[in-house]
Amino acid sequence: xxxxxxxxxxxxxxxxxxxxxxxxxxxxxxxxxxxxxxxxxxxxxxxxxxxxxxxxxxxxxxxxxxxxxxxxxxxxxxxxxxxxxxxxxxxxxxxxxxxxxxxxxxxxxxxxxxxxxxxxxxxxxxxxxxxxxxxxxxxxxxxxxxxxxxxxxxxxxxxxxxxxxxxxxxxxxxxxxxxxxxxxxxxxxxxxxxxxxxxxxxxxxxxxxxxxxxxxxxxxxxxxxxxxxxxxxxxxxxxxxxxxxxxxxxxxxxxxxxxxxxxxxxxxxxxxxxxxxxxxxxxxxxxxxxxxxxxxxxxxxxxxxxxxxxxxxxxxxxxxxxxxxxxxxxxxxxxxxxxxxxxxxxxxxxxxxxxxxxxxxxxxxxxxxxx
Amino acid sequence: xxxxxxxxxxxxxxxxxxxxxxxxxxxxxxxxxxxxxxxxxxxxxxxxxxxxxxxxxxxxxxxxxxxxxxxxxxxxxxxxxxxxxxxxxxxxxxxxxxxxxxxxxxxxxxxxxxxxxxxxxxxxxxxxxxxxxxxxxxxxxxxxxxxxxxxxxxxxxxxxxxxxxxxxxxxxxxxxxxxxxxxxxxxxxxxxxxxxxxxxxxxxxxxxxxxxxxxxxxxxxxxxxxxxxxxxxxxxxxxxxxxxxxxxxxxxxxxxxxxxxxxxxxxxxxxxxxxxxxxxxxxxxxxxxxxxxxxxxxxxxxxxxxxxxxxxxxxxxxxxxxxxxxxxxxxxxxxxxxxxxxxxxxxxxxxxxxxxxxxxxxxxxxxxxxxxxxxxxxxxxxxxxxxxxxxxxxxxxxxxxxxxxxxxxxxxxxxxxxxxxxxxxxxxxxxxxxxxxxxxxxxxxxxxxxxxxxxxxxxxxxxxxxxxxxxxxxxxx
Numbered sequence: 001x002x003x004x005x006x007x008x009x010x011x012x013x014x015x016x017x018x019x020x021x022x023x024x025x026x027x028x029x030x031x032x033x034x035x036x037x038x039x040x041x042x043x044x045x046x047x048x049x050x051x052x053x054x055x056x057x058x059x060x061x062x063x064x065x066x067x068x069x070x071x072x073x074x075x076x077x078x079x080x081x082x083x084x085x086x087x088x089x090x091x092x093x094x095x096x097x098x099x100x101x102x103x104x105x106x107x108x109x110x111x112x113x114x115x116x117x118x119x120x121x122x123x124x125x126x127x128x129x130x131x132x133x134x135x136x137x138x139x140x141x142x143x144x145x146x147x148x149x150x151x152x153x154x155x156x157x158x159x160x161x162x163x164x165x166x167x168x169x170x171x172x173x174x175x176x177x178x179x180x181x182x183x184x185x186x187x188x189x190x191x192x193x194x195x196x197x198x199x200x201x202x203x204x205x206x207x208x209x210x211x212x213x214x215x216x217x218x219x220x221x222x223x224x225x226x227x228x229x230x231x232x233x234x235x236x237x238x239x240x241x242x243x244x245x246x247x248x249x250x251x252x253x254x255x256x257x258x259x260x261x262x263x264x265x266x267x268x269x270x271x272x273x274x275x276x277x278x279x280x281x282x283x284x285x286x287x288x289x290x291x292x293x294x295x296x297x298x299x300x301x302x303x304x305x306x307x308x309x310x311x312x313x314x315x316x317x318x319x320x321x322x323x324x325x326x327x328x329x330x331x332x333x334x335x336x337x338x339x340x341x342x343x344x345x346x347x348x349x350x351x352x353x354x355x356x357x358x359x360x361x362x363x364x365x366x367x368x369x370x371x
Numbered sequence: 372x373x374x375x376x377x378x379x380x381x382x383x384x385x386x387x388x389x390x391x392x393x394x395x396x397x398x399x400x401x402x403x404x405x406x407x408x409x410x411x412x413x414x415x416x417x418x419x420x421x422x423x424x425x426x427x428x429x430x431x432x433x434x435x436x437x438x439x440x441x442x443x444x445x446x447x448x449x450x451x452x453x454x455x456x457x458x459x460x461x462x463x464x465x466x467x468x469x470x471x472x473x474x475x476x477x478x479x480x481x482x483x484x485x486x487x488x489x490x491x492x493x494x495x496x497x498x499x500x501x502x503x504x505x506x507x508x509x510x511x512x513x514x515x516x517x518x519x520x521x522x523x524x525x526x527x528x529x530x531x532x533x534x535x536x537x538x539x540x541x542x543x544x545x546x547x548x549x550x551x552x553x554x555x556x557x558x559x560x561x562x563x564x565x566x567x568x569x570x571x572x573x574x575x576x577x578x579x580x581x582x583x584x585x586x587x588x589x590x591x592x593x594x595x596x597x598x599x600x601x602x603x604x605x606x607x608x609x610x611x612x613x614x615x616x617x618x619x620x621x622x623x624x625x626x627x628x629x630x631x632x633x634x635x636x637x638x639x640x641x642x643x644x645x646x647x648x649x650x651x652x653x654x655x656x657x658x659x660x661x662x663x664x665x666x667x668x669x670x671x672x673x674x675x676x677x678x679x680x681x682x683x684x685x686x687x688x689x690x691x692x693x694x695x696x697x698x699x700x701x702x703x704x705x706x707x708x709x710x711x712x713x714x715x716x717x718x719x720x721x722x723x724x725x726x727x728x729x730x731x732x733x734x735x736x737x738x739x740x741x742x743x744x745x746x747x748x749x750x751x752x753x754x755x756x757x758x759x760x761x762x763x764x765x766x767x768x769x770x771x772x773x774x775x776x777x778x779x780x781x782x783x784x785x786x787x788x789x790x791x792x793x794x795x796x797x798x799x800x801x802x803x804x805x806x807x808x809x810x811x812x813x814x815x816x817x818x819x820x821x822x823x824x825x826x827x828x829x830x831x832x833x834x835x836x837x838x839x840x841x842x843x844x845x846x847x848x
Contacts, residue, residue, distance in 0.1 A: 056619030057725040057755070079625055108567060119567055121575060122544045135813045143722040144754035145541065145794035147530045147579050148802070148809055149836065150818040154543065154575020158568060175625035198485045202509075204596045225674075228667040273486050273564035296566050318569025336569040341559045346571045348824035353817070 002040040006047065009128065009136060009167040015042060016165060016358065017134025024360040025161030027065060027103030030088070030095045039360050044102045047167055050074055052142065058173050059125070059142050064102025064166040071101055075173055083174040084120045085111030085251075091261040093323055102166040108158030111255035112209035112221065115201065115293040121157035123172045129156060129164035132354025142170040155349070161360070163353040177223035181233050182209075182250065185218040185242035190278040193218040194295035196240050198274060201294045203239065205232040211254045212291035221248055259290055260301045266324040268308050270298040272317035284311055304328060309336070372419055372800050375834050375846065377466035384445055385424050388469070391445070392427055395437035400475070402426040411452065411470045415517075416460040416801060418771060423450065423464035430475045432550055432558055432588040439586065440556030442469055448830050449554070451582035453525025454496065456517040458718060459799025461529060461581050465834060471586060473524045479503045480589060488547055488564050490591045493524035497531075500592060509594040512539035515795065516707070527587050530579030532795035537753035538629040538662075539595070541795065543578040548591035551577065551584075554826045563591055576821060581797055582832045584825040598662035601629065604672055605699045606679045607653035607686035611635060614655035615728035617682045618752045621659065622725070626674050631753035632658040632703050635732060638710065638747035638760070639702070645709030648702030651686035657752065658703055706749045707760070713745075714762040717774050721785030722794035725755045734784055735759055742777040744770075756794035757785070783808050798836045806838055815841050 004023075006012035016023070022039040029043065045065040052061040055078040062071055068086060075081050086109040088099055103109070105127070110119040117123075126140030140146055140153035156163060185196055193212035200207045200220050209221030220240075222233045233244045253259070260267055265287055272280055274295030281289045286300040302308055305328050309319055318336035321329070338346060350359075389403045402408055403425040413420040424447070429435045442449050452462040452472045464470050476492035477499070483489070484507055491500055497518040500511040514533035515521055521531070527549065532541040539545070548562030562574045577584055608614040618631055634642065634656045643650050650656060657679075661671040672689055679687055690696040702709075710716045723731050732748060739746045750757040759781055763774035782792045782802065786809045792802045806815060819837055822829065822845075829846045 054724065054726050056623050058622055059724065078623070108572070110567075114566065118540060118544050121567070121572060122540060131817065135817075137814055137817050138810075139814065139818075141789070141791050143724055143756075143790045143794070145532050145536065145722045145751070145756040146791045147532075147541075147795055147797050148791040148793050149798065149806065149815070150821055151530065151543065151576055151579045152818065152821070154572045154578075155821075157575070158572050163571075175622075175627060178625065195485070198487075202484055202487055202596050204508075204599050225667075225670055227670045228663060231664060231666060271565045271567055271569065275485050293566065316563050317565035320569060338570055339560075341553075341557050342561065342570075342573065345559075345573060345824060349571060349821060352820035352824060 004040060004042040005045065006042070009047065009130070012047065012165060012167055013130045013134045013136050016130050016132065019358050022360050023358055025106070025165050027100030027106065028067065028098035030090050030097045030099050031093065031103065031107060042165065044165060044167070045098070045100055051168065055080060058144070059170065060173050061142055061168065061170040062101050063168050064100065064105070066101050068099045068101055068104060076176070079176050080173045081176045082123070082171065083113060083117045084123055085113040085255055086120060087111050087255045092257050092267065101169055105157050105166055105169050106160050112211055112251055112292050115210060115296060116206065116208045117174070121154050124153050124157050124169060125172055126170040127153050127156045127166055128168040129166045131164045132356055132358045136167070137164070140170070144172050162350055163359070179226045179229045180221060180223040180248040181229055182245045182248055183220040183222065183233055183236050183240070183242050184245050185220070185240055188212070188218045190214060190281060190291070193291065194274055194277055197294040199239060200236055203236065205236050207236070209251055209254070210294040212295070213254070213259060214289060219250060219254070221251060254290070254292060257290060257299050260288060260299060263288065263301055264304070265301045266304055266306060266328055267322045268300045268302060269320045269322050270300065270317060272296060272298065272315065276315060276317070280312055280315060284308055305331070307332065373839060374421065374465055374800070375839065381447055381467040382424065384447065388441070388445055388447060389425060391441045392425065392438060395441065396427060396429060396434055400428045400430070402428070411464060411472070414452070414455040414457040414460060414462040416458055416463065416799065419460055419463055419800065421464055421466055423468050423470045424466060426470035426472060428472050428475050432552065435471065435552045435586055435588050436556045436558055438471060439552050439554055443555045443828070443830060446828065446830070448833055450832050451524065451528065451586045453494065453522030453528065454520050456521040457525060457529065457797065457799055458720070459793070459797045459801040461525070461797050461799040461835060463800055473522060473586070473588065476588060483564065484509065486564055487594055488591050489594050490589060491523060493527065493587045493590055494522050497521050497523060497526055504594050508597045510597050511592055511594055512545050513542045523590050523592070524587055527578050527590060528580065528582045529795070529797035532756065534630045534632060534751060537631060537751065538627060543575060545593045546574065546578050546590060547593055549574065549577060549587045550589035552586045552588060554585070554828065554831050581799065581836050583822050583836060584831065599664045600668060601660055601662045602668050602672065602690045602696050603658050603660040603699045604675060604690065605686065605688040606657045606659070606684045607651040608655045608657070608682060609653055609685055611655045611732045612729040613682050614657055615725070617657065617679055618728070619725060620678045620681070621675055622753065624674060624678055626661070626671055628659045628675070628753065629662050630658070630660045631751070633748070633750050633752035634703065634706060635748040637745060638706055638749045641709040641713055641747055642702040642706050645712050646702050646705040648698060650702050653685045658699055703749070710747050710760045710762065715765040716760045716762050717778055719757065719759045719761070719778050719781055720793045720796040721782045721790055722754070722756045723785050723788050723790035725752065727788040727790070728752065728755070731757070731784060731788060735781055738777060738780055742773060744774060744777055755790065779805055800835055803836060804838050806836070812841070819845060
């Protein structure tokens with residue numbers, strides 16, 4: 001295995017064009033496997049730095065290898081942030097390394113706020129990337145409204161390094177709130193919790209987080225100007241009961257799935273219709289579950305080697321294998337298999353972006369062995 | 372604006388094509404007489420017209436699939452059409468094409484308030500999606516100006532925006548799933564009532580693909596609870612620069628208004644003469660709207676007004692009632708009509724970084740003098756999406772061409788300062804040949820490669836989006 005670390009976009013293009021073995025594309029290496037057998041590894045971390053930041057335009061452009069920390073610090077100095085709250089996978093996967101902004105884009109990594117404001121893909125304004133033939137390409141730009149040509153920006157978000165290597169990304173950012181609080185609802189079972197979260201998210205009170213940790217509590221986050229937060233938290237409390245906590249610390253734990261971090265087992269991530277979630281959790285027979293996005297996202301901790309997808313049967317949504325041992329990874333693809341017509345479109349797109357098949361396939365990029 | 376010449380081989384297939392279409396559709400859904408196809412000769416870009424060979428109005432996904440399969444087998448191009456409100460010529464036919472209109476498919480299939488989505492057939496109009504969920508105080512957020520008439524199918528094709536997208540995003544941010552028919556008749560389901568894709572984000576690339584990848588027949592749309600209230604504040608400034616700085620300062624202060632609208636002097640004057648909204652006589656005018664409960668609105672407006680005062684406004688008018696709000700919005704909402712009263716106009720749609728606003732407005736003013744054509748600017752300032760309205764006289768020989776040349780220069784300027792050709796209207800035929808100013812050949816090639824996958828024979832809306840020269844080899848193959 002060879003490690004390649006290009007320092008410029010031109011160097012990146014040369015390395016991809018000249019590659020003779022399959023390449024596994026990584027950022028800071030906080031999610032991908034390091035035990036790849038027949039592949040070389042190319043990291044974008046050498047392409048680092050904020051290229052442009054205009055707080056008054058809510059716009060930030062950065063090279064793909066820029067550490068997420070550096071971006072968040074620059075934004076915080078102007079009272080702004082990445083609105084989609086990307087999770088940090090290190091605790092869950094037992095990895096070290098530094099999360100990069102390109103990695104966030106490659107995985108469309110989004111946290112609890114996704115339910116209200118959108119995912120990484122919704123804030124990504126533009127990309128520059130190198131395709132499998134070594135061409136330097138761009139799509140989108142740095143402005144908030146752009147329908148010029150096809151939206152390959154969305155296609156690149158979540159493509160996990162299979163269509164190209166990102167070299168630069170631009171984002172719409174948002175102001176940080178003045179105040180944030182959590183309304184804690186104790187003692188709800190899963191069904192009642194999802195119903196309560198649905199009521200909150202269907203209210204005019206702009207909840208920016210709705211999570212349920214079975215046995216611990218159900219949490220609603222309210223952010224904004226002080227007067228407004230007090231008003232909305234009060235209204236939600238009238239509707240649903242509970243206690244207002246003047247803290248939002250627990251949201252980092254929910255974002256990073258802290259409850260599962262030190263526990264054994266396979267970790268799966270379900271994206272579902274929220275009201276289906278409790279039934280699916282019951283069907284899964286999980287050791288532990290954590291609900292985010294009002295029930296639309298469910299983290300499951302399963303006995304190693306469980307065939308979750310066959311337990312669940314047909315359902316609206318998808319199940320992603322996030323952490324498992326090598327045996328489990330060999331048995332189950334990381335991504336939910338697509339129906340044949342969609343699989344044909346996806347593989348057709350891959351073949352156009354990467355005609356030589358130089359970017360490692362999903363099977364080579366299976367999730368990490370449990371630490 | 373050139374369109375490819377009709378292919379005589381395809382034209383000769385018309386009798387057989389009509390016969391086959393009538394086997395899968397009821398007689399009133401197949402329009403093929405020359406006197407009747409004329410109704411489909413253009414969309415809202417009325418300067419360009421061409422009746423199609425035939426138009427079909429299917430009522431179900433199965434019928435759409437049957438039509439596409441037949442056209443695919445016979446090698447006949449298909450131009451999908453929502454309500455025909457495209458300002459970019461997205462639904463302009465060629466003489467050898469079939470228009471596939473989705474207007475008859477307008478049913479609401481499912482409303483789910485608990486999971487906050489609605490599933491509709493794609494011919495349903497934008498405003499009537501909100502109409503279907505209003506009873507429980509929900510709404511569908513994207514609000515293009517044509518929302519009374521425009522169809523969800525067209526909104527998805529063009530990734531439509533609106534005045535309120537600074538807060539709520541555009542169509543792609545509110546689209547959860549589609550049922551789509553590929554050119555060969557295959558029906559696919561993408562996304563649904565859950566969030567994000569498990570694999571490649573195909574939904575993301577379909578939205579905004581201008582009807583070139585497939586025909587969307589059903590859509591799952593995110594719905595939101597209506598805010599408790601909304602009120603605007605109007606402010607006038609004695610220069611575009613100062614108004615631009617004020618926009619930037621409001622955004623930097625952490626207030627996120629639901630809309631920030633900007634009008635310049637020519638537009639204010641025209642509007643005032645037309646609608647008499649009582650706007651101040653000034654260089655630049657901003658309308659900033661915020662949402663929430665009464666107290667929340669007051670809290671936000673107080674901050675906004677404090678920022679505005681630092682910029683010495685010549686006018687500051689805070690709405691205290693629904694009536695005052697309506698008066699503030701009256702002029703903005705009649706701006707296009709007011710400009711149309713003066714003359715014919717062409718509406719542009721470039722987007723620029725907000726920081727470039729004063730420079731771009733100054734340059735447009737200079738170019739207006741060079742071309743001898745007046746321009747009014749009215750646009751969504753919060754996100755930099757400009758709508759310069761160039762006035763011209765369609766009856767004066769050469770004026771349309773002059774206007775188009777001026778428009779092209781403005782759009783090139785948008786690209787030069789870091790923006791783009793179109794923010795919400797789409798490329799269509801209107802901006803097709805300017806794509807080379809924004810993209811290198813390779814950037815266009817990779818986009819066209821996506822179409823190769825969905826529509827290998829390039830039969831769906833083939834003469835749009837990409838410069839004809841760039842797409843020629845693919846269309847001819």
